[in-house]
Each structure stands twice: as C-alpha cells, then as structure tokens.
Amino acid sequence: MFKFNCYSSDISDTQKALNDVSTQCQPAYKPTVILVYFDVQLNAKAIWQWLTLHFPATPFILSSSCQGSLCHNKHHDTGFATLTITTIEDDSGQYHICAGDTQNQSIYDTAQQTAKHLLTDIKSEPPELLWVTLTPGDEEAALNGIQDVIGTRVPIVGGSASDNDVTGQWQIFTHASSKPCQMAIASLTPSVPISFSFSSGYAPSGRTTEVTESSGRQVITLDGIEAARQYNHLTNGAITEQLRGGNILGQTSFHPIGREVSKDEYLLSHPERVNNDGTMTLFSQLAQGDHLHIMQGSTESLLQRAHKVIQSAQNGLTEPEISGCLLIYCAGCMLSVKPQFDQVSKNIKKHFSAIPVTGAYTFGEQGCFLDGQSRHGNLMISAVVFGV
Structure with missing residues (x-):
C-alpha cells in the first residue's frame, strides 16, 4: 500500500526541531524512502545523524532550501518550515538513491558516474522518473551526463540546492555518507501512477x-x-x-x-x-x-502558480485522486513575493485540502515539458503528483 506523508517544524533550534518532527512521524514507522529539506540555520550533520539513527535502513536525500520549505498536510500548513521530512511507504515500488561527488572531475563526469551506479542498483527496467538534487552552477552538464547514461525517455524533475543569501552555504547529503555531496539522484518507480508538470508562470x-x-x-x-x-x-x-x-x-x-x-x-x-x-x-x-x-510576471501570477502547476500535474492522471505531491518552487520567485507568500499555502489548502504537499525553494529548477525533454531553467516551478 502506498502512503505519502510530510512533517515539519518551524523551530530554529536543530534539536528542538527534530524533537518536534519526531512526535509527528513516530520514528518506529518504516518508510521506503525519505526526502528532507532544511534551512541552513539548522545543523545538517545533526539532522543526518538523527535520520540514520531512527531510519537506519532507509535511503534518503537531505538538502538545504532557501529560508525554509513548504509543508502542507491535515495538521500543518506552513510556507517556511525550518525542517520538512517527507516519507514514502511503498513496499511494492522501487526506489534507489545515489550520491555523486566531483573529486577533481567535471560535473558531467560525476553525473555520468552517479547515473551508472544508479543503474547498477536498479537491476531492472528504467525508472519512471528521476528526482534530482544538484549543486548550483552547471546543471546543464549534470543533466547531459545523466541522460547520456540513462537516456532521454526517463523524465528528470528536481531542483538545485540553495541557501538563504546566495553565499554558497547550500548542502546536499544522502544516507550513504555524513559528508556533503555534489548531487543526489533518486530513481522513483512507485506502485501508484505518477504525473508531473513543469511551468514558468510568466x-x-x-x-x-x-x-x-x-x-x-x-x-x-x-x-x-x-x-x-x-x-x-x-x-x-x-x-x-x-x-x-x-x-x-x-x-x-x-x-x-x-x-x-x-x-x-x-x-x-x-x-x-x-x-x-x-x-x-x-x-x-x-x-x-x-x-x-x-x-x-506579477505578484499575483507568482502567488497563483503553485496550486495551478499541481492541478496541471493532476490532470495527467487517469483518475484525479492523489496521495501526495513533491513541489519545486524557485527561490527567486518566493523571495519576490515573500510578504504575501502565505497566500500560496492558502491556495494549496483551498484546492487540495488535506493532501500532503512538500515544497522546496531552489536556485535552479529541472523538469520535463510536453515535448518529453528534460531541461534546466530558472524562475520555474515543477510538481510531481502520486495517484492512488
């Protein structure tokens, strides 16, 4: 059975934020894969240690998100959580995560190597979708490296890690190491239908x-x-x-x-x-x-775009009911409308009620248009929705 959940905290103290999330997600729970977004004011190493202690057998990606992250569910509705943890429980699905580090090689070579490791782990048909977390700077080369190994038919969706003030404090980790990496690639083949959308909103x-x-x-x-x-x-x-x-x-x-x-x-x-x-x-x-x-663009168009791109992704499903959503929202757009950003959460709540939605604010967005080609852009928004 497929279950998608997200949990969040608004607390700026790392240990207190982890305690807060712990009371919500009950660490005895055994998810299949975990995605975590955090504000760089928190201690990433402490979050990594908490994740490996409570979920020792679960692969995860841990990435920074500009000035917080979005978490919407039946209990919480915040646009600026300091910590958001998303869990997917899906024993019938296939999920794998690989990390890549440059170590004196190009981003293209690193991406190729990481994609090859991922294919070795999969040992089956190509995944339905790749969820990527990249380092800002040369994302086009990273996408080329991935696609030269896996091909262009597998859609790539995700975002580039970010910090709060574009000073290079962004961080990416996976379950494999407590040392930060250059990129993390997750292959998703869930047991439920998925659909995605990539949009500019301008x-x-x-x-x-x-x-x-x-x-x-x-x-x-x-x-x-x-x-x-x-x-x-x-x-x-x-x-x-x-x-x-x-x-x-x-x-x-x-x-x-x-x-x-x-x-x-x-x-x-x-x-x-x-x-x-x-x-x-x-x-x-x-x-x-x-x-x-x-x-x-306008303030109004940026405030309206999140729920609209989720709706666009939802329209790609045969049945409209969805279990959850992963959202990528450009940090530059978020900062441009931050004083009014609570309207984004209100719009999501209005249109999607208690459906869990996780959102990261990124310094670059990756997604797939209707022509089937995955690309890197800026000031974009993407959504991946999971059916039932």
Whole structure:
C-alpha cells in the first residue's frame, strides 16, 4: 500500500526541531524512502545523524532550501518550515538513491558516474522518473551526463540546492555518507501512477531579442548590442542603476528571459549580474542564435502558480485522486513575493485540502515539458503528483 506523508517544524533550534518532527512521524514507522529539506540555520550533520539513527535502513536525500520549505498536510500548513521530512511507504515500488561527488572531475563526469551506479542498483527496467538534487552552477552538464547514461525517455524533475543569501552555504547529503555531496539522484518507480508538470508562470511581453554572442552562462551581446544595455532597453530601464555592474536578481525577477520550447511553453533564464564590461551573467546557459522573449510576471501570477502547476500535474492522471505531491518552487520567485507568500499555502489548502504537499525553494529548477525533454531553467516551478 502506498502512503505519502510530510512533517515539519518551524523551530530554529536543530534539536528542538527534530524533537518536534519526531512526535509527528513516530520514528518506529518504516518508510521506503525519505526526502528532507532544511534551512541552513539548522545543523545538517545533526539532522543526518538523527535520520540514520531512527531510519537506519532507509535511503534518503537531505538538502538545504532557501529560508525554509513548504509543508502542507491535515495538521500543518506552513510556507517556511525550518525542517520538512517527507516519507514514502511503498513496499511494492522501487526506489534507489545515489550520491555523486566531483573529486577533481567535471560535473558531467560525476553525473555520468552517479547515473551508472544508479543503474547498477536498479537491476531492472528504467525508472519512471528521476528526482534530482544538484549543486548550483552547471546543471546543464549534470543533466547531459545523466541522460547520456540513462537516456532521454526517463523524465528528470528536481531542483538545485540553495541557501538563504546566495553565499554558497547550500548542502546536499544522502544516507550513504555524513559528508556533503555534489548531487543526489533518486530513481522513483512507485506502485501508484505518477504525473508531473513543469511551468514558468510568466507570459511573453511581446518584446524579443537574439543572442549574438555568448559564452556558457555569460551573454556578451544581444542584437549586436552590449547585453546589459539592450536588456535594459527592452525592459524599460529595469536595471538602469546597475549598468556599470552589480547584482540584478531582484530587479529581473519579474522580467526574465524566456525561450519558447514548444507552443506556449517557455524555459526561463534569470539574469543574475551585470559585469563591469556590460556583459550579463545568468543562472542558466544561452547559446548564440537563441531567440529570446522578454517575459513578464506579477505578484499575483507568482502567488497563483503553485496550486495551478499541481492541478496541471493532476490532470495527467487517469483518475484525479492523489496521495501526495513533491513541489519545486524557485527561490527567486518566493523571495519576490515573500510578504504575501502565505497566500500560496492558502491556495494549496483551498484546492487540495488535506493532501500532503512538500515544497522546496531552489536556485535552479529541472523538469520535463510536453515535448518529453528534460531541461534546466530558472524562475520555474515543477510538481510531481502520486495517484492512488
């Protein structure tokens, strides 16, 4: 029998938060797999030790999430839990977790190696879905490494680990070691149907441009013009004060760059910084010749998108009833609407009542569009729903 549950605490003291969660999830319970999200103000090593003590035979992923995580169930409804533990009990399903560490090799090679270990553990048909937790920085290479081993038919969904202020304090662990790793990949083949959705929640503004020179995540020129200057023109002066250099994450959250990957489906890139030479750095890669849309969003659209993407995933099930949901919500979007973010939890509660929903706030999002290709983007949201 399939059971999906999530438990959370709002306490900022690590041991007290663990005690709080312990009273809810009863450590005698034996889940098949566990996913944990925590605020970096908590002690990750203490959480890891608690998990291995109480669930010694259960594989898990432990990852940081920006300024907390979301947990919705019949007992709790919070958008900023310091600790959220999600358990899946499914004796008839197949679940495996592998960790990868670079150790003087590329992210691509690490991802390949991790995916090979995962396939060795599975020893059967390819999984229905891969749930990935990656380190921010070169997620495209990680996805390429995974897909070069497992293929492109297995959808990849997940998010990049995050911290509270983009200072590099993000952390990822698995059950295999108390030392942090570069990535963790979970293969999911549940005994119940699953469905997923990947969405931007933004709309094209009608203004377009083309990448005329780029290098990885750095855009040098747009339409043959200095990238920052042209982007500023197309967004009606959104980054005027940073044209000589500076962080632009806040200024660009409502004006990201989008690539149309299929009809009405856009993969977003979040401009991060203007460099002193007028180039722009983003949180995802763009290539020369990419046709770009200047996208537009609003506080209301960001507050509405969580329950809508869950509904979109739910629509992919033959039967509408769901047991639980894993949600990835971009940290940049969350921070842009944080004063009103309780509306997100209210919307989830209104539409999904007591169904357990776990959400992480990430520094990069991975998901699969209707064309079947898994991609890395920014300012995105994804959901995986489990049927009954």
